[in-house]
Amino acid sequence: MSPRTFGAGGVSAINVGRRTLLKGMLGAGALAGLSACGGGDGGGGGGEVTLGSNWSDEVPKKAIADMVKGFSGGGVKVNTIDHNSFQENINNYLQGGPDDVFGWFAGYRMQFFAEQGLIGDISDVWSDIGGGFSDAMKQQSTGADGKQYFVPLYYYPWAIFYRKSLWQEKGYTPPTTMDDLVALSTKMKTDGLNPIAFGDSDGWPAMGTFDYLNLRINGYDFHKELMAGEKPWNSNEVKAVFDAWREILPFHQPDALGRTWQEAAQSLLNKESGMYTIGMFAGQQFPEGPDRDDLDFFTFPEIDPAIGADVVEAPIDGFMMAARPRNEDGAKELLSYLGTAKAEDAYLKSDPNNIGAHDDADKTGYNALQQKGEQLVSGAKSISQFLDRDTRPDFASTVMIPSLQEFIRNPNDVDGLTKSIEDQKKSIFGG
Amino acid sequence: MTAAVQETPVRTPVRRPQRRRPARVVLTVFLTVMAVGWVFPVAWAFYNSLRDYDFTSTHGYFSFGGFTLDNYVDAWTRGNFGQTFYNSMVITVPSVVITLLLASSAAYVLARYTFKFNLALLALFTAANLLPQQALLVPLFRMFLNIEVPFWFSDSGSLYDTYYAVIAVNIAFQTGFCTFVLSNYMKTIPKEMTEAALVDGAGVFRQFWQVVLPLCRPALAALATLQITWVYNDFFWAVAFMRTGDKFPVTSSLQNLRGQFFTDYNLLSAGSVIVAIPTLVIFFLLQRHLRAGLTLGATKG
Missing domain, CATH: 3.40.190.10 (Periplasmic binding protein-like II)
Incomplete structure (x- = not known):
């Protein structure tokens, strides 16, 4: 290396190299982030409803997809998050702007968030769908303030x-x-x-x-x-x-x-x-x-x-609505659909490990165990959830x-x- | 460099009929037991990843048979590995590159220049490693949630639920450790080399880029291997700062294979093998450097 190349030109060449490298790296990072962001729905216009789903197991995941297919009120974008992570991060999820509608558990676990104002009141949806559910189901969907916050989907005794x-x-x-x-x-x-x-x-x-x-x-x-x-x-x-x-x-x-x-x-x-x-x-x-x-x-x-x-x-799983959904009308329409026997039938057809929460859910397709479970619960005076859901x-x-x-x-x-x-x-x- | 010179010279093997010394037998037995102890769980998981769950649930895991490749096919589709591998790459590559860049720059200054807060700064970098990451979760979460950005930048309107948040946190947490390691390594490089460059007219940047950094290659390679593995294995930050399932890294695929109640452990083993492959590839690619890097800081500079 001759001393000549150590002149100002050499240094500037290196500087350019360094800057290009830096820019390149930042650019790559930004592009990667942007392309991923671009993959999103772009603001939720056009009547689309987002559905946060913790039904990440293979069978329920397909059942949810089948169930959503029957909804005629507009596009539904399902955001599936694995069950355990969703549960552990529910606080972050609810505070960070959740999906319009999302899956959760009935009972105290729901009331806890209702009291903090993190989930939306859907009493008006219940006036539509309420006739299809037993009193025990309604009781499990109601918050401490007497309003409904939850649409039951199924239970498992x-x-x-x-x-x-x-x-x-x-x-x-x-x-x-x-x-x-x-x-x-x-x-x-x-x-x-x-x-x-x-x-x-x-x-x-x-x-x-x-x-x-x-x-x-x-x-x-x-x-x-x-x-x-x-x-x-x-x-x-x-x-x-x-x-x-x-x-x-x-x-x-x-x-x-x-x-x-x-x-x-x-x-x-x-x-x-x-x-x-x-x-x-x-x-x-x-x-x-x-x-x-x-x-x-x-x-x-x-x-x-x-x-x-x-x-x-008999723990009950179902749906809730965000406290401030981006598309409130769409979310309520979707919840009204999710609270029908038709929606539950579509779900249970793909996932026979549970029993439909709706009174009119089709029982003819149930296997022996499901039928027995249905009898057990419909004859029950009260339904408790589970220790970790009731407290x-x-x-x-x-x-x-x-x-x-x-x-x-x-x-x-x-x-x-x-x-x-x-x-x-x-x-x-x-x- | 200096370490390599100081290594004890390898004794040339003398070929002669070996008498079995008891110490040697004990050593061989010990090493065999240890090796089997390490390899067995991995091999066992791999073995069971090739077997049908119904077979092992009826016959138990200490049985032979029920071989199938379906677990791998199922794991790939159910874990959505194509998507999550890509996501992991998007998080890992910028994190590691920027971490190493920042850390080496900081380390260079800390190792080469003496100023008032030099040691205090290095101590700060080291001390930050001792901070439990979980303790910072809530403040960081709040911070990202409250940083509003235009919607073209992030569809959540804030840094929450973006890769930027995850990458930034990874960089922030890894820079301290990398700076510490790199500055120690740079101290072992003879000062005369940079002095010679200085005499030849090289400025600070040139000394850094053309003299010090190339000499740090073993350390950088070792750190890159470690960092890639750590960032790649991270699940905590990704789940904490993102809420869209499609953005999650590969570690979430493994979570996906764990069911709500029921877990098909054979399927999970297959998924684990798939997840381990990139780490293994990186390791074997860089292992020569990694071994050179393991001794860094072993001798006092």
């Missing part, structure tokens, strides 16, 4: 599932009381079976068992008040629930904290376990065909005859999941456990 063929072979019959359940479990143990399948590594499956015991021992009203933070957790009522659970815990699969619900359901499939308290989605773990058809369920048995067994835990989400995930897991690990310190839950509840619910 929780119950105790078992394999018909295994029970026939061994001569078991579904228990109707707790004593029957204990007797049956004892018998299963002597038959070399593990009576009740159980897996709680994800934290939420145990909530189903807790809910049912609570509903059977203390009833629906107590459940609602307890979940809303109005009743203390260290009361004798709650302790009775944990005591009852401790009685039947030896019949559950041991080491449940290291097992997912799917592995627990697998032990049911392989006839190693006798029964399993789980939601209707358990069928997905069973291969389609004879194995899945072999699945049956009975409702959680009665504990206190005064309370009975006519409350069913504040932060309470459910940060307090109840670890607490229930702690109980499974060490079921003997109920006093300490319920006291700790109550202390944490107070700080979360603000006293």
Whole structure:
């Protein structure tokens, strides 16, 4: 390199090179961003409605697409976000300008956001579609202020599932009381079976068992008040629930904290376990065909005859509207459509793992399990959601999941456990 | 450079019939166990990604059979990998390029020039690494939401739900670490080299571009590998700052393969293998540099 080339010309050449490089990079980044932005809908003109969908699983995703196809009121743009991310980021989503209509859960989970003014009042839509839903459905769609915020789509009951063929072979019959359940479990143990399948590594499956015991021992009203933070957790009522659970815990699969619900359901499939308290989605773990058809369920048995067994835990999924939708008329029109039997039929045709929430939803296409589930829920006095849907989400995930897991690990310190839950509840619910 | 010289000279292998020394046997056994321990989970996932879920759910995972390639086909379509790979690229490439550019510029000044706040600045860059990212989520979210931009720039009318937000945050969080590593590396380059360039009339920019940066190639390659992997694997920021499913990066595809309740783990394994491929490609392309870069900062400059 001769010293000559180190002149001013050389430096400027380098400078140009650097600037070009910089510009090129910035340009590339900007272009990439722009092209992606250009892919958007461009402001939502022309009567298009956006639908935020957390139905990201293959089957429901297609069912939503089929359902939307039947809407005649204009274009619908579906924005599918994977279920778990959507749920974890719901706060950001709602504050960051959500889609006009989006999927969510009924009950407290909806009321929580309604109170904060993050979702839109759709009482006028309900005056159109309300005739098609039972009172229990309407109750679950109504906020604390008496207005409606939610259009139910379907529900899936929780119950105790078992394999018909295994029970026939061994001569078991579904228990109707707790004593029957204990007797049956004892018998299963002597038959070399593990009576009740159980897996709680994800934290939420145990909530189903807790809910049912609570509903059977203390009833629906107590459940609602307890979940809303109005009743203390260290009361004798709650302790009775944990005591009852401790009685039947030896019949559950041991080491449940290291097992997912799917592995627990697998032990049911392989006839190693006798029964399993789980939601209707358990069928997905069973291969389609004879194995899945072999699945049956009975409702959680009665504990206190005064309370009975006519409350069913059946989480409801459906739709809500943004607090300030870009296209309010379109959004309400879409919601009116989503609340019809026709829309639900289109959905359920593609996704038979659920039961339509609408009274007139076509039941002729239901499989045996769906029909049984429909009967169970329509005969129910009340429908509860699920522990994590009937209470504040932060309470459910940060307090109840670890607490229930702690109980499974060490079921003997109920006093300490319920006291700790109550202390944490107070700080979360603000006293 | 200096590190390479200081390495202990490799002993020339002496060919002679080997007697099995007990220490050597122990070492071999130990290494074998460790290698199997590392490889086994990956191989196991790969093995099961080739099997049918219904088969493994009835026969258990400790079985043989049910082989199929359907998991890969299904994973590709259900995870929408074509779209998400593209999205990941749109996020990763600008993030890494700009991070390295900013970090190397800052590192050059911090390593070569002595001024009052030199050390304090370097300490700041390092300290920022210790900040938990989650703690900044809410302020950042609010900030992006409140920065209004024209609609031609972003269809949300703000920086929320754009790639700019995700890229900017990635750059901001990675620059500190890169600056720290690069400035340490630049300190190992003999001062005489830049002094010689200075004597020859090269300005600051020229010293930086033509002398220091080329010498930093191993460090830059190592950092590029790390950064690409980190930004590529990021899911937190993308989900926090975007709400349109079609804009999500490849990590969301894996989330997509996890169902609401039911997860087909064989399908998920297949998806994981697909997601791992680009990282592996980058690693093998740059691995020579990466190994050279691993020792950086190992000797005091």
